[in-house]
Structures are given as C-alpha cells and as structure tokens.
Amino acid sequence: MIRKVWAGGLAAALAACATVPDTPSYPEARPYAVTANAASEVDAALARAAASGKRVLLVMGANWCHDSTALAGWLATPRFAALTAARYDVVYVDVGVPQTGKGRNLEIARRFGLDSVPGTPALLVLTAEGKLINRDTAATWRNAASRSEEAIFAELAALADTPAP
Template sequence: MVTLAPLALALAACATTAPGQQAAAGHHGAHDYPEAASYTVTENPSAEVDAALERAAANGTRLLLVMGANWCHDSRALAGWLETPRFAALVEQHYELVFVNIGMPQTGDGHNLDIARRFGLDGLPGTPNLLVVTAEGELVNADTATTWRNAASRSEDAIYTELLDLAAQPA
C-alpha cells in the first residue's frame, strides 16, 4: 500500500518559507509563487544562454542569468520579483533574461554547472545565483553572483538598485 503523506509533507515544505524564517512585509517568499515555471528543466540551456548572448550583442544589453530551482523559496522569490512590471521594464531595457535549473548543487545533485564554469564560477554553493554577463561573455559580478541565497528576504528596492547598478557597471 502506497501512502501519500510523505509526498504531501515534502511538497508543503517546498511551498513555504524555511522554518524560523518569515518573509518580511514587501518581500516575496515561496508562498507567493505556488509553482514558478522559471526554472523548468529545458532541453538545451547552453543554447538558450548562447542565444541570449547574441541578443545582448545585437541589442546593446547584458545577459541576466539566474541559476536556481523551483524547490528553492529564494529562487522562486527572485523569479517572482523579475516577473513584476517594475522589474520587467528594467530587464527589457538592460538585459536578456535566462533562467537555468541547477538542481541541488549544495548536495552534489547539481545540473548545468558547466554554464557557471563557462563564466568563471567553479562552484555554486546553493540557489539562486545571479550572473550578469556582458555580450562578450565577461562576468560583471563575480564577487556577488553566488550571494543571492537570501533573495526572499531582500527588499524590492535593494534588488532593483543592485540590478540597475550591474547594468551600468563596467566589465
């Protein structure tokens, strides 16, 4: 006999904020985004990155590469912010946005980590990671790319300001 209780508990844990952590007012948490499609496993994420870099070269923009997973409340919160009208306008003006599913790199079950290595990141300590890359393939934010694991607790204004600064930062 199969019991669904463990599955239900696991799914409930993915859809809520981590124990002891509560999203502050004005912050997005996993509960705000029941099933983000942003980190859907795709057939060829490297080709998606290549196409976005070509668009960046043609449009004078940068690649905004968000590497995360749907199980992660911080990844889903960041994806949720990027879907709002305020962030969508910023992205449209300055970036070519690509989401890449990376599984659970912190447990050894990482996926698509070769994409991060391509831009000089040897390891991803968790999710999400936010890479800003020039059209020529230069990582602009090597010092902060892997620091987004607290995205759900960051304020909208802080995230917006950082993305706006990264759009103008020299490579």
C-alpha cells in the same frame, strides 16, 4: 501545575504559528525548467544581447527553492520587467540541487568563471561577450527571499551600468 504551564506554553506557541501569514512577503514565479540544452539557451541570450546592446541576466536556480522563486517573482513584476526589458536579456537555468551534489548545468557557471554554485539562486550578469560583471556577488543571492524589493532593484540597476572587467 506543570500541566498548566505546559498547556500555557503550547497555547502561546500555537497562537504564534497562527499569526504567520499564509503567503510570503514577496512575489513568486517558477520559470526554472529542465531543458534539453540550457547551454544553447545561454548562447542564444548572448547573441540577442550582442544585437541589442544589452547584458545577459543569467539566473541559475530551481523551482523547489524559495529564494529562487522569490527572485524570479520580483523579476516578473512590472517594475523589474521594465528594467530587464530595457537593460537585460534574462535567461533562467535550472541547476537542480547543487548544494547536495545533485546539481545540473553547473558547467555553465564555470564557463563564465564562477567555480561553484554553493546554493540557489546564483545570479550572473554577463556582457554580450560573456564577461562576468559580478564575480564577487554572483553566488551571494541565496538569501533573495529576505532581500527587499528596493535592494534587489538597486543592485540590478547598478549592475546594468557597471563597466566590464
């Protein structure tokens, strides 16, 4: 009897696993490259933003992180690409694994007033002068893979128009 119950439970568990989709419900991209000087890439984005009147969308993440690749995937879609092309200069910075003490480029976040990067990704919206627009929400993007396309788009559109502090 116990074997039948155990076998039935195992069959139910396997059936549940079989219904999990092979692909995530969000697009993915892996643009986080380990570069020689990420700070100079950020400086270049700030200079381009000053010339264009845009803001800098500084995405601090890692290719190993599903939330980072989900956010990057959304940003690569035509809808988001149109928004970012019109309103932002986007720069991706690889931060390694900051939550385990193996982070890199964390001084970039500190430069703009974000004391820590407790997880990935962090999303900083900067004026061309380097003022952080979204201090309260910059480190809250660790759940980007579970956010809806609409919620992400609405927040990025609103941050593009948020007055500088």
